[in-house]
Amino acid sequence: MDIWAPVQSAAAIAAAGIAAVAAWQARTTATKMTAIESQRRKSELSPRLRVTCEPFNPGSDGVLRLRVALIGPPGLDRLDRLTVAVRNDHHRRGEGEFRQHMDGPTQEEIKQHVWGPYRFTPHTGPDDAQADGMGRQVVYNKSLPLGEELPYQLEHTQPGHWMRSLTQQSWLRERGPVIRLAFNAEHQDHGSWYLPCEIDTAAMPVTVQVPQQ
Structure with missing residues (x-):
């Protein structure tokens, strides 16, 4: 029995969570930048x-x-x-x-x-x-x-x-x-x-x- 398996599993879950948060932040930032650019273009x-x-x-x-x-x-x-x-x-x-x-x-x-x-x-x-x-x-x-x-x-x-x-x-x-x-x-x-x-x-x-x- 691998005694490190639970730790590795927890680490994998944590890494997946961090990756999901990072992806969400990236999408949010991209959406905001798109909105800003659209508003700038509209103003121009x-x-x-x-x-x-x-x-x-x-x-x-x-x-x-x-x-x-x-x-x-x-x-x-x-x-x-x-x-x-x-x-x-x-x-x-x-x-x-x-x-x-x-x-x-x-x-x-x-x-x-x-x-x-x-x-x-x-x-x-x-x-x-x-x-x-x-x-x-x-x-x-x-x-x-x-x-x-x-x-x-x-x-x-x-x-x-x-x-x-x-x-x-x-x-x-x-x-x-x-x-x-x-x-x-x-x-x-x-x-x-x-x-x-x-x-x-x-x-x-x-x-x-x-x-x-």
């Missing part, structure tokens, strides 16, 4: 957009053309989907505790209303893409190659039906000249990016680079 490929806002036609009153071009980076050949949305003056409009007063607006009406000076003209947009009925956003589901642009149409917003004391002129004066937009750019291999921007329409035409500094 963050889209750069050129956004231009101008009167739709000479002398047009309250109707604007918005042009959105993909201008970089060179390693990003295209976008597979681009959603453009109008942001409210405050990101929590219609959120939190709410109690309707008399014949005032419902919480859903407050959420749906566009709280800014401009919205997309409903049912307009590039190619087959169309703005929703509220003029809140346009989803472009086709490929946008590097160096190409998409045209959109904007129009003045109106005060809510419950704002009986506000005229159109008063509403727009209260809203100010700044359009707040959000771009959600997507690529099937690299993921998605959220890119907010603000455009001051006090003097047009105006062009901004996104991301903004």
Whole structure:
């Protein structure tokens, strides 16, 4: 009988355990490094957009053309989907505790209303893409190659039906000249990016680079 057999067996089990732990650590490290590299690559490929806002036609009153071009980076050949949305003056409009007063607006009406000076003209947009009925956003589901642009149409917003004391002129004066937009750019291999921007329409035409500094 080999008196060392139990010791050798225990040593073998310990060695196997150490090897298993080492293999697990190696896999974990590799997974983390892959995730880090993927995130670094995604950051490098963050889209750069050129956004231009101008009167739709000479002398047009309250109707604007918005042009959105993909201008970089060179390693990003295209976008597979681009959603453009109008942001409210405050990101929590219609959120939190709410109690309707008399014949005032419902919480859903407050959420749906566009709280800014401009919205997309409903049912307009590039190619087959169309703005929703509220003029809140346009989803472009086709490929946008590097160096190409998409045209959109904007129009003045109106005060809510419950704002009986506000005229159109008063509403727009209260809203100010700044359009707040959000771009959600997507690529099937690299993921998605959220890119907010603000455009001051006090003097047009105006062009901004996104991301903004």
